[in-house]
Amino acid sequence: MTDQTKPLSTADAAYVAFVEAAWQRHLRLAMLLTGDRWRAEELLQDSLVRMYERWRKLSRLDDLHAYLRRALVNNHTSVWRRRRRESLVAEVPDRVGPGGGLDHDALVLRRALLSLPLRQRAVVVLRHYEDLPEREVARVLGCSVGTVKSQHSRALAKLRHLVEQPSHSGIR
Incomplete structure (x- = not known):
């Protein structure tokens, strides 16, 4: 052939x-x-x-x-x-650590990130993962820089609250 x-x-x-x-x-x-x-x-x-x-x-x-x-x-x-x-719930490993995939902190942060509203999650991902400046995030999302700043502030406050909650300490 x-x-x-x-x-x-x-x-x-x-x-x-x-x-x-x-x-x-x-x-x-x-x-x-x-x-x-x-x-x-x-x-x-x-x-x-x-x-x-x-x-x-x-x-x-x-x-x-x-x-x-x-x-x-x-x-x-x-x-x-x-x-x-x-x-809001992603597939996460049953166990944390050796052989289980994510470490405890990464698992807690991932769950907290997934609990954010869509726009806030997009802002955090674009700002911190893609390392884009606020002006570029605003352009990508089609909103004002002020909106990016307020969404970012709210998202970080919620992430801090979720990560510091004692209920996350029981994750295995």
């Missing part, structure tokens, strides 16, 4: 190179937004498919990663709105 696959066009090759370079970085972002690896992969795939549909135009952008970040946040918000609810 002969391999009759067509060679990739230049645009398709550029898209494939972008996906390969962006996959792991943006999968981690999607996981922090969704709280679940499978939903994160689905969110990232959907966002990348939408990018591919407009690739010829988008490939001229200066920062494709910024575009994909915004697409992930917007698509996650759309999915959340369609479902009219957000799952």
